[in-house]
Amino acid sequence: MSTAREPESPPSKVALQGIRKEFAYKGRRLPVLDSVGFDVQEGEFVSIIGPSGCGKSTLLNIIAGLEEPTEGSLWLNGNLAHRPLGQVGYMHQKDLLLPWRSVLDNAALGLEVQGVPRAQARARALALTERFGLKGFEREYPFALSGGMRQRAAFLRSVLTGKDILLLDEPFGALDALTRAQMQEWLLELWSAFKKTILLVTHDVEEALFLSDRVHVFTARPGRISLTMEVGLPRPRNHDLVTREPFISYKAQLLTAIRQESLSAQEEPWR
Amino acid sequence: MEVVPEAMDGAMKGQEARVSRQPGGSTLRLLRVWAKPAIGLAAFIGLWQALVVVFDIPAWKLPAPWAIGEELVASRALYLRHTWATLSEALIGFGVALFMGVALATLMAFSRAFQRAAYPLIVASQTIPIIVISPLLLIWVGYGLAPKVIIVVLITFFPIVVNVMDGLRSVDPDMVKMMRTLGAGRWRLFTKVQVPSALPFFFSGTKVAVTFSVIGAVIGEWVGASAGLGYLTRMSVPLFLTARSFGAVVILALMGILLFLAVALLERLALPWYYEARRAGALEEEGE
Numbered sequence: 001m002s003t004a005r006e007p008e009s010p011p012s013k014v015a016l017q018g019i020r021k022e023f024a025y026k027g028r029r030l031p032v033l034d035s036v037g038f039d040v041q042e043g044e045f046v047s048i049i050g051p052s053g054c055g056k057s058t059l060l061n062i063i064a065g066l067e068e069p070t071e072g073s074l075w076l077n078g079n080l081a082h083r084p085l086g087q088v089g090y091m092h093q094k095d096l097l098l099p100w101r102s103v104l105d106n107a108a109l110g111l112e113v114q115g116v117p118r119a120q121a122r123a124r125a126l127a128l129t130e131r132f133g134l135k136g137f138e139r140e141y142p143f144a145l146s147g148g149m150r151q152r153a154a155f156l157r158s159v160l161t162g163k164d165i166l167l168l169d170e171p172f173g174a175l176d177a178l179t180r181a182q183m184q185e186w187l188l189e190l191w192s193a194f195k196k197t198i199l200l201v202t203h204d205v206e207e208a209l210f211l212s213d214r215v216h217v218f219t220a221r222p223g224r225i226s227l228t229m230e231v232g233l234p235r236p237r238n239h240d241l242v243t244r245e246p247f248i249s250y251k252a253q254l255l256t257a258i259r260q261e262s263l264s265a266q267e268e269p270w271r
Numbered sequence: 272m273e274v275v276p277e278a279m280d281g282a283m284k285g286q287e288a289r290v291s292r293q294p295g296g297s298t299l300r301l302l303r304v305w306a307k308p309a310i311g312l313a314a315f316i317g318l319w320q321a322l323v324v325v326f327d328i329p330a331w332k333l334p335a336p337w338a339i340g341e342e343l344v345a346s347r348a349l350y351l352r353h354t355w356a357t358l359s360e361a362l363i364g365f366g367v368a369l370f371m372g373v374a375l376a377t378l379m380a381f382s383r384a385f386q387r388a389a390y391p392l393i394v395a396s397q398t399i400p401i402i403v404i405s406p407l408l409l410i411w412v413g414y415g416l417a418p419k420v421i422i423v424v425l426i427t428f429f430p431i432v433v434n435v436m437d438g439l440r441s442v443d444p445d446m447v448k449m450m451r452t453l454g455a456g457r458w459r460l461f462t463k464v465q466v467p468s469a470l471p472f473f474f475s476g477t478k479v480a481v482t483f484s485v486i487g488a489v490i491g492e493w494v495g496a497s498a499g500l501g502y503l504t505r506m507s508v509p510l511f512l513t514a515r516s517f518g519a520v521v522i523l524a525l526m527g528i529l530l531f532l533a534v535a536l537l538e539r540l541a542l543p544w545y546y547e548a549r550r551a552g553a554l555e556e557e558g559e
Contacts (some may be wrong), residue, residue, distance in 0.1 A: 092448075096445055109463070113450070
């Protein structure tokens with residue numbers, strides 16, 4: 001496996017090469033990811049879509065350092081990364097706010113873990129509550145907030161840690177359609193304002209297209225990239241886009257690819 | 272068309288807090304909460320009094336509630352002395368159990384090996400018939416405070432250990448993952464996630480334990496003692512001072528209730544998030 005890279009070009013924020021992951025399952029080795037490789041450049045928004053069980057979340061776990069690949073290598077910021085816990089921001093479908101902490105203290109949690117004194121961490125969180133639509137709710141406990149607000153508080157927690165790579169695992173999956181559309185536009189604003197590099201996992205084709213520069217379609221287990229689509233839609237984007245060309249053709253193309261995948265998946269013995 | 276700012280605005284406005292706190296009405300609520308148990312208790316006492324009067328039951332067999340009340344007032348100095356003895360045995364034992372229980376549970380939550388080694392012994396300790404070992408305790412540690420405290424500890428540390436350990440282990444695995452991706456190590460995970468999420472469990476165990484501590488003290492006194500409400504009961508019955516022993520039982524019941532309420536109050540003060548969330552949940556279910 002060659003690790004040589006062009007010395008002139010800036011290193012990719014995230015680079016994956018030949019990632020394979022197997023789990024032991026009832027005495028068998030069950031492959032969930034196979035020869036997955038792609039790059040994400042600085043400031044890009046890249047999505048992964050695929051049928052459920054295609055190893056999308058496992059891939060994010062590997063990039064976040066929660067799991068190790070069976071084979072293959074991972075680079076972050078041009079450096080070979082081995083279990084890079086704490087190096088990237090990771091957002092889950094669940095907001096995972098701590099119920100005993102106020103919104104503000106939840107947002108400050110990442111900073112506290114990094115060793116920033118509590119008062120200072122709170123002050124930095126407070127400075128951003130307006131931008132995250134949490135103004136006036138800083139002292140509330142999470143249970144008192146709507147799903148969208150909770151998810152924004154979780155975003156604030158990730159953003160405050162200062163990690164410039166954000167992994168998002170279906171972050172809007174639990175929200176209603178209207179809130180989700182608003183959150184997607186809000187996320188795009190956030191992305192460009194904070195210059196983050198984002199890798200999003202979703203099974204919502206429209207969401208992937210609307211948000212991303214590039215979409216990777218994964219096959220059913222074991223997950224492989226079956227199709228990569230560059231999304232040439234102009235930015236900034238808003239939701240008017242989704243009912244017009246060329247969005248519709250992009251969407252049709254992606255849906256066809258996914259449908260073929262799920263058909264072939266039914267023949268697989270795993271599912 | 273400026274859809275983005277509009278949508279942003281909509282996102283902010285449309286998502287107001289779901290729960291508004293209920294204003295006022297706290298006196299009325301208190302009355303509603305306490306009215307039913309008070310009526311129940313009054314009915315019970317009234318029936319008892321009536322039975323004793325109607326069937327003319329002699330006081331040495333079953334004293335009337337009124338007679339017990341009279342005895343409580345008349346012998347208040349006696350009761351006070353014995354109450355103090357029992358209360359201190361119960362509280363010292365409970366304090367030791369609290370410390371031991373939390374320490375054991377923490378060790379078990381940190382080390383699976385220790386848990387495997389210790390848990391069977393902890394469970395086995397609960398199968399020891401207290402009645403059997405209490406005379407032995409007298410031989411080993413004598414007649415003083417020690418045997419009573421040991422029995423209280425033996426009875427009360429168990430609910431604390433089990434609950435705290437379950438609490439420390441009850442953490443959502445996704446929350447653990449989240450903390451690790453934030454860069455948190457074992458210690459930060461413990462202090463920032465495990466301990467707070469174990470607190471409701473801790474208080475559940477403690478409420479059971481503090482109530483049992485009174486029973487433990489009485490059992491300890493029953494075997495051999497020179498003071499305490501258990502001792503007083505035991506001495507009064509053979510002398511046909513039935514009202515006196517009933518008076519001691521009434522005080523024991525009150526002691527148990529008050530200790531329980533004290534822990535419940537502490538719990539409420541320590542876990543505002545827990546109670547607010549539960550009340551909000553109840554309100555939502557009622558459709559308010």
